Amino acid sequence: MRRSRRLISLALFLAAIFTVALSAQAEPAIWVVKGPHSTVYLFGTVHALAKDDPWRSSPKIDAAIKQSQSLWLEIPNVDDAASMQPLIMQLGMDQEHPLSSKLTPDQLAKLTKDAASTGMPGGEAVFESMKPWLAALMLSLTPLMQAGYDPNSGVELELKPEFVKANKPVKGFETAEQQMHYLADMPDKQQVDFLVSELDDYDSAVDKFKQLLAAWSAGDVDALDKLNNAEFRDKYPDLFQTLVVKRNQNFTAQIRDLLKGDGVTFVAIGAGHLVGNEGVPAMLEKQGYKVTRE
Template identity: 25%
Template sequence: MRLILSVISFLILPVFGFSQAKVKSEKALVPVQEMANSVLWEITGKGLKVPSYLFGTMHILCADDARLSDSLQYAIDKSDVVFFEVDMDNMSEIMGLFKYIRMKDNVKLSDLMTEEEYARVKKYFSENRTMLPLSMMERFKPYFIASMLSESKMPCETKNGMEEVIMQEVKRQQKPINGLESIAFQASVFDSIPYTDQAKELLRTIDSSGKEDSLTGKMLEVYRSQDLGAIEKLTQDEAGITSYINLFLYDRNAKWIPIIEAAILKSPTLIAVGAAHLPGSKGVIQLLRNAGYRLRPVKHAINQRLM
């Protein structure tokens, strides 16, 4: 399952158990109007009879951070359906993602680097424990390899993803799960990025190994803070995505809005997507506001009860 989660983390484009008491009243939803630092938002207005909810995830987290707060539990309880970026409950599609890992035209990792650069990659794999040996990943897309290595930098042994935690609860309640886009589409986004650029990102990941200010550490820190401004800045400053930020984020955000609108007009819905998709003038929050909805930040605290 860990390998599958890593692959999902790769294809669910990143820019990045607690006692879960059942919440019975809206007291669990604590408004934080005085601050916008939240990854959980309530969607109302424009004729909606009942609220829907928007939640920003981080695809791989330390297990202690990947928990349901009372307010997120409430959002799940009150929603009839959940949308992730892709349909994570469709195992045929999830397992089918493995065909997108390999580069096209029999390209190998060594074809994308100088001898000296490739030697650095080999040295890293010889000196560090990784999920798979380099020999098995020679033809994998470099972004996939970089994603696996970034996960290994997490300052914890046990990891999980918010999507996985949410999905377990949604399946327990026997509610339907849908996707805003297909894995085939997400794979096409990666295929739009030259393998040489992906190889540079892999090298950058390897060269930053062991540094306390690694991107992975920064991502975890800002996600814990729920500071959407900091999440947006980190995303925009990240060298590996800056040139492709429209491809990774903004174009996809715009395509999601009609799908989200159709879903929330039909029934109360929880939309859970990468947190980097939420902030900014082209983020999902603002795009929904532009479409006439009201979005209210809701307190999401996993380490304290809200009632």
């Protein structure tokens, strides 16, 4: 009996250690790259989170943020939605060519169904004056917001005020206008492909996002690549090149410039840009830099 109790106690003790070890490993991924006089941390963000999501629970991430002297985001004015309104009107609206005229009957039927579930007054008619890329963005956000995920609670919007308060510069690899041009300058077929991809995912968007959040929180970069990029890469290769690979090349080129300077920089860009063979860490490694997972 005593032996059995000792074995049970030992099993419980080992289980507790194992649980603690797993908890210690379960944190978003962060990488570090060093130049001759510089250090760059690479952190993948999620642009919408539930309020008070405890993503800052990792001591590694917190230490990297505190020692960094500047913050680089995809765009520097991520918190200034008002300034983007004129760009949206200029680049995202098309009064002369209704959205329905660019879709097949099946695609229009799916848009009508999904638009009705958004709860927006007017349903599909709300999207009629939008270009396909803008309609796609709207449809990508709506189910997540209905499920309680808020773009105003994204990682970038928590990081930026912290750096501003500490009088540390906040810079961007792109401008909002550049980001919108990536989408608005796509040929009509690519824009429609983008919209169709969101229509295909609409019903499962929340479940997929929960899976993505779980992979991100656990630092599971393989799962992140699969969830973020794999289907996109295989099903819409031209779109993937435009929205992911070309932008990753731009990020990588600017990070190389940072590595030639000095100081410590915290780079926070969408998690999908940091994983897989076309991710920024992989591109830096191909160019001779040592990229270390912290």
